[in-house]
Structures are given as C-alpha cells and as structure tokens.
Amino acid sequence: MSVQLLTYIFVGISFGIYLYIAIRSRANSTSDFYIAGKGVHPIANGMATAADWMSAASFISMAGIISFMGRDGSVYLMGWTGGYVLLALLLAPYLRKFGQFTVPDFIGTRYYSSFARIVAVICLIVVSFTYVAGQMRGVGIVFSRFLEVDINTGVLIGMGIVFFYAVLGGMKGITYTQVAQYCVLIFAYLVPAVFISILITGNPIPQLGFGDQVIDDPQYLLSKLDGIMTQLGFEPYTSGIKSTIDVFCITAALMLGTAGLPHVIVRFFTVPDVAAARKSAGYALIFIAILYTTAPAVASFARLNLFESTHNVSYENAPKWFKNWEDIGLIAWKDKNNDGKIQHANGNAFEPVKPKFNEKKGVYGERLITNAASKDNNNEVYIDRDIIVLANPEIAQLPPWVIALVAAGALAAALSTAAGLLLVISTAVSHDLLKKTFAKNLSEKKELLFARLSILVAVIIAGLFGIYPPAFVAQVVAFAFGLAAATLFPAIFMGIFSKKINKQGAIAGMLIGLIFTLSYIIYFKFLYPEMNSSEYWFLGISPEGIGFIGMLLNLFISFLISLATPPPPNNIIRIIDEIRQP
Amino acid sequence: MMTEKNLKLDQYWKANLRLVLRLLSVWFLASYGCGILFVEFLDQYTFFGFKLGFWFAQQGSIYIFVILIFVYINQMKKLDEAFKNQKEEES
Numbered sequence: 046m047s048v049q050l051l052t053y054i055f056v057g058i059s060f061g062i063y064l065y066i067a068i069r070s071r072a073n074s075t076s077d078f079y080i081a082g083k084g085v086h087p088i089a090n091g092m093a094t095a096a097d098w099m100s101a102a103s104f105i106s107m108a109g110i111i112s113f114m115g116r117d118g119s120v121y122l123m124g125w126t127g128g129y130v131l132l133a134l135l136l137a138p139y140l141r142k143f144g145q146f147t148v149p150d151f152i153g154t155r156y157y158s159s160f161a162r163i164v165a166v167i168c169l170i171v172v173s174f175t176y177v178a179g180q181m182r183g184v185g186i187v188f189s190r191f192l193e194v195d196i197n198t199g200v201l202i203g204m205g206i207v208f209f210y211a212v213l214g215g216m217k218g219i220t221y222t223q224v225a226q227y228c229v230l231i232f233a234y235l236v237p238a239v240f241i242s243i244l245i246t247g248n249p250i251p252q253l254g255f256g257d258q259v260i261d262d263p264q265y266l267l268s269k270l271d272g273i274m275t276q277l278g279f280e281p282y283t284s285g286i287k288s289t290i291d292v293f294c295i296t297a298a299l300m301l302g303t304a305g306l307p308h309v310i311v312r313f314f315t316v317p318d319v320a321a322a323r324k325s326a327g328y329a330l331i332f333i334a335i336l337y338t339t340a341p342a343v344a345s346f347a348r349l350n351l352f353e354s355t356h357n358v359s360y361e362n363a364p365k366w367f368k369n370w371e372d373i374g375l376i377a378w379k380d381k382n383n384d385g386k387i388q389h390a391n392g393n394a395f396e397p398v399k400p401k402f403n404e405k406k407g408v409y410g411e412r413l414i415t416n417a418a419s420k421d422n423n424n425e426v427y428i429d430r431d432i433i434v435l436a437n438p439e440i441a442q443l444p445p446w447v448i449a450l451v452a453a454g455a456l457a458a459a460l461s462t463a464a465g466l467l468l469v470i471s472t473a474v475s476h477d478l479l480k481k482t483f484a485k486n487l488s489e490k491k492e493l494l495f496a497r498l499s500i501l502v503a504v505i506i507a508g509l510f511g512i513y514p515p516a517f518v519a520q521v522v523a524f525a526f527g528l529a530a531a532t533l534f535p536a537i538f539m540g541i542f543s544k545k546i547n548k549q550g551a552i553a554g555m556l557i558g559l560i561f562t563l564s565y566i567i568y569f570k571f572l573y574p575e576m577n578s579s580e581y582w583f584l585g586i587s588p589e590g591i592g593f594i595g596m597l598l599n600l601f602i603s604f605l606i607s608l609a610t611p612p613p614p615n616n617i618i619r620i621i622d623e624i625r626q627p
Numbered sequence: 628m629m630t631e632k633n634l635k636l637d638q639y640w641k642a643n644l645r646l647v648l649r650l651l652s653v654w655f656l657a658s659y660g661c662g663i664l665f666v667e668f669l670d671q672y673t674f675f676g677f678k679l680g681f682w683f684a685q686q687g688s689i690y691i692f693v694i695l696i697f698v699y700i701n702q703m704k705k706l707d708e709a710f711k712n713q714k715e716e717e718s
C-alpha cells in the first residue's frame with residue numbers, strides 16, 4: 046500500500062476514535078465543561094496533561110531544533126520538563142485546594158480585585174493565542190505533506206474536529222480525547238526512534254543508543270558526529286555556542302513559563318483532591334519524559350543520517366525524501382561550486398535565509414531559487430528544521446506504515462494542544478469576563494452557552510491564524526513562555542507562599558513584568574532586528590531568556606509596593622491558610 | 628524523615644517548606660548546576676559513551692526531575708497523615 050493511502054487510513058481511524066470519545070463524554074454542567082467535574086483519575090490526567098502540553102512544537106519541531114543546535118538544544122529539554130517540578134511542588138496542589146475553575150479566578154480572589162483578574166485574563170489570552178497559532182501551522186504542514194491536500198483545507202478539517210469535540214464535551218470531552226491522543230502520539234514518536242536506534246547502533250533503546258557505538262564502526266555515535274561536524278566547519282555537536290548566562294536565563298524562562306501556562310495549570314483543577322493533583326503532576330512528567338528523553342536521541346540520529354545520506358551525493362542520486370520536501374519548499378539546494386553534488390557546511394546557504402522559488406528547474410532538475418548564494422561559506426542546502434521528525438522515517442528508509450503513523454501522531458499532538466488552549470481561552474471569556482466581572486447574574490445554562498460560543502469564536506480566530514499565518518507567529522510562540530514566566534507564575538507563587546503581597550503589589554508586578562518583557566522582545570525582534578545579537582543585549586541575555594529577568598523584576602516590585610501599601614485583609618489571610626492545608 | 632505523628636498547621640507548613648527547599652536544591656543542582664554551569668567541567672568524564680555534562684543536560688536532569696516529584700508525593704503523603712491525626716485529636 047502507498048504511504049498516502051496508509052496515512053489516510055491511520056489518520057481516519059484516529060479521528061474516528063476522538064469523535065467517538067467526544068460523543069461518549071458530553072458535558073452537562075459548567076463544572077463538567079470547565080474542569081471535567083473534578084472526576085479525572087491521576088494517571089488519566091497525567092496522560093491528558095502530557096498530550097495537552099506536548100504540542101506540534103514538541104512533536105514536530107523540537108528534535109529538529111536540537112538536531113541543529115546540539116548541546117544548546119538542552120535549554121528546551123530541561124526548560125520544558127523542569128517546569129513540572131515547580132508546578133508539582135509550588136503550584137498545582139494549592140490551586141487544586143483553592144478549587145475554582147480558572148487561573149484568573151485564583152488571582153482575582155487572592156488579590157481581592159476584579160482589575161487583577163482582568164490583567165490575568167489579558168496575560169492568559171496573549172499567551173494562549175500565540176500558542177494556538179503555532180499548532181495550526183503544524184496541522185497545515187502535516188496535511189499538505191502527507192495527505193497532499195491544500196494547507197487551507199487541512200486547517201479547516203483540523204478546526205472542524207477540534208470544534209466538534211471541544212464544544213460537545215468541554216473539558217470532559219477534551220480530557221478523554223487527550224488520553225487517546227497521548228497514546229497515539231507517544232507510539233508514533235517511539236516506533237521510528239526505536240527502529241532508527243537499532244539501525245544505527247544496534248541498541249533498541251534510543252536513550253542509550255545515542256551514547257552507543259555505531260554499527261560496523263568502533264566509534265561512539267556522538268564522537269563520530271562531532272568529528273563529521275568539525276570537518277565541515279561546524280562547532281562539535283556536543284559543545285555549545287550560546288553563552289552560559291543566556292543558556293541559564295532561557296532555561297529559567299522556559300521552566301517558569303511552563304509552570305505558569307494556564308492550559309497546563311487548569312488540568313490540575315480536574316482531579317478529585319490535593320493528593321491526586323500532586324500525583325498527576327508526577328505522572329504527567331513521566332509521560333512527558335518518555336518523549337523528551339527520546340527527542341535528543343532522535344536529534345543526533347537525524348543529524349548523522351542527514352550528513353551520511355546527502356553530503357557529497359549528486360543531486361540526481363539524492364534520496365526521494367530530499368526531493369519530496371523540496372517540492373513543498375522546505376528544502377532548497379543551490380549548486381554553488383557547479384559539481385552537481387550536495388554539500389553541507391556551516392553557515393546559511395543563501396541570502397535571505399528562506400528560499401524563494403521561481404518555478405523553474407535547474408540542469409539537474411532541482412527547483413531554482415532567486416536568493417543570492419552567500420559567499421562566506423560553502424553550504425549549499427537550506428533545510429527547514431521542522432521537517433526533521435517528519436522526514437526521519439523516510440531518511441532512515443523505514444516502511445511506509447511508520448511514516449503514516451508519524452503523520453497521525455503529529456496531528457494528535459497539534460490537535461490535543463489546540464483543544465486545551467481553546468478551552469482556557471473560552472473559559473476566560475465566559476467565566477472570568479462575563480460571569481465574574483461584567484454579567485454577574487448569568488445563569489449556569491447561559492454561561493455554558495457562552496462558553497460554547499466563545500470556543501466557536503476562538504476556533505475561527507485560530508483557524509484564520511493557520512490559513513493566513515502572520516509572519517511573526519513562529520518567533521512569538523517561544524515568547525509565550527517568557528510572558529507567562531514574567532506575569533502569571535510570580536502572581537500565583539506569591540499568592541500561595543506570601544501573606545504580605547497585596548493587590549497593589551501583585552497588579553504592579555504583573556504589569557511591570559508584562560511591559561518589560563514584551564518591550565524587550567518587541568525592541569529586538571521587531572523594531573531593531575539587526576541589533577538582535579549578544580553585544581547589544583542586556584547582560585548578554587537574548588529575548589528568549591528575558592522572561593526570567595521579567596520575573597525577578599515582578600517579584601521585586603510586588604514586594605516593594607506591598608510593603609508601602611496596606612496588607613491584605615483578614616479574610617484573604619484565612620483563604621491562604623485554607624489552601625495551605627491538605 | 629518525619630518523626631512526629633502529629634502536626635499543627637504552622638508545623639505542617641514549615642515541614643512542607645523545608646521539604647520543598649531541599650528538593651528544589653537538588654532540582655537546581657541537576658539542571659542549572661550539572662547541565663549548565665559545570666557542564667564543561669563534567670564533560671571531561673565519560674558516562675556510557677556520553678560526555679557527562681552533555682548527558683546531564685540532555686538526559687540526566689530529566690530523570691532526576693521525575694524522581695524528585697515522586698519523592699515529594701511520598702513525603703507529603705506522610706505529612707498529610709500527621710496533620711490529619713493532629714486534627715482528629717483536637718476534635
């Protein structure tokens with residue numbers, strides 16, 4: 046059977062399962078809709094959290110990014126897992142004890158202020174929408190490459206599926222669908238990784254395999270890769286080029302951001318009690334760690350395979366995947382030295398970096414581009430990092446069903462995260478803005494209707510982002526973490542661990558954190574991108590890592606202002622005592 | 628770790644804070660310490676074919692995170708029970 050037919054079958058079956066689950070778990074109350082009636086088992090919640098958390102970025106992009114960054118890529122590995130330790134130890138149990146529906150609920154109550162609630166809603170919406178946009182792009186890539194439908198049609202199909210099960214089942218439907226999606230995505234991630242590990246090192250466990258010796262070669266895989274890369278003028282794979290302070294700050298911003306992401310936090314509202322909240326954070330991290338410890342192995346296998354299957358290979362004999370991805374514009378080749386062979390080297394192959402194709406074919410049948418060749422290096426290839434995971438099974442020549450499985454897994458990852466995000470956005474609108482702020486006497490039935498309506502609006506906006514991707518989407522997704530780290534995390538953390546921080550302090554802290562982090566990012570990424578390099582950065586910290594400084598500033602300002610203004614009232618002190626008890 | 632079977636709220640909270648602080652120090656050492664600050668130093672040693680610092684950055688720290696959460700779950704279970712015993716005694 047062809048890859049395409051198999052992909053249709055796999056994707057079709059998995060979508061069928063999601064829809065079946067959605068119909069079986071309809072929501073009947075706002076509690077069902079927002080937090081699945083607090084009846085989710087910790088292991089199920091762990092899987093759902095893992096699927097919710099592992100997005101198209103984790104599934105599709107992360108291994109590719111690590112593959113090209115080498116050791117520096119560990120900022121993502123540590124940053125996106127270490128945050129769960131903070132979540133489990135500092136936030137999740139207490140927020141569950143507090144026992145309301147949303148993150149702004151907590152901030153609004155703890156800081157006895159509708160204004161604080163609205164600031165939290167704004168932070169939540171900014172963070173969540175940037176994130177959703179990235180998911181829709183992932184859905185588009187998978188559909189266009191594997192099902193050969195138009196990207197827009199792909200986005201529309203994805204929107205339809207998410208809309209159906211999110212509106213019908215709310216959090217309850219989403220939770221049980223995410224459990225199924227976790228199973229699909231982790232299986233789809235591990236199968237090719239195990240195959241490739243066996244092919245390259247003979248070791249079936251990828252986590253050990255990438256430290257192992259290469260088959261028919263006494264060399265260790267990583268030192269072989271280091272050797273090849275040094276020869277081609279790269280830094281060795283296992284050493285980094287980022288400065289230590291930058292790596293430190295990016296990791297911290299990602300960890301704190303992870304702990305402050307509303308769609309992850311809200312998952313801990315769905316379990317029966319405090320002990321279950323702690324447990325499900327533990328299970329979630331196990332389920333996440335399975336993918337996150339496999340990813341760096343996949344990354345190094347892919348980099349080695351990439352060099353071995355294409356470096357100094359003539360374009361005419363290039364593997365089929367190389368041309369398939371060239372066809373959809375994610376690979377480009379320019380024969381700089383006119384030898385008809387593909388050569389890799391350190392540096393960007395052309396100026397500007399992204400290829401612009403002119404619809405003509407070159408002498409070897411390659412797609413011609415209008416970009417100028419960059420003169421300071423011999424690199425001839427542009428490879429979009431997003432394709433590494435998707436192309437890996439083809440690069441390693443695995444059977445077609447594995448390729449089809451990966452496509453279904455990538456869709457599961459993107460859809461599960463999109464659904465979780467859309468739900469927190471709609472909850473913030475129907476619950477925090479309407480019910481708790483602007484329309485306090487809304488009946489539960491009406492609130493549920495508004496929740497469903499706002500999902501509809503959110504799905505449409507997310508879909509538009511997918512169909513007309515704004516140029517900044519890819520850049521902004523990483524910054525969602527910085528913003529969450531600088532705003533939501535400190536407000537929640539201090540709300541639990543300090544009795545001194547009052548409403549003035551928390552509001553000032555969140556606003557300063559938001560404004561500082563946002564303006565640093567806008568300054569370097571949009572206003573003066575030519576100055577975006579370490580010599581101009583504050584203390585050598587990149588915009589990706591600035592959320593950490595934003596968080597420190599937030600803590601400092603909140604503390605200072607709280608000292609100068611009246612302490613929180615007694616009923617708030619009682620609430621804090623209450624949430625500190627198990 | 629806990630010797631007492633009965634705990635009042637402020638004792639419970641302090642024991643909780645001590646536990647969290649200890650676990651977070653390990654968390655910091657494993658990731659920011661071994662994976663970032665001392666990575667070059669640790670890289671001179673090899674560990675199952677990996678440079679040790681590289682292994683901590685891309686594998687080891689994640690395993691340690693998982694262990695930390697489960698240690699926390701178990702210790703808190705004991706603390707919770709001690710706190711509940713105290714409450715029952717009072718009432």
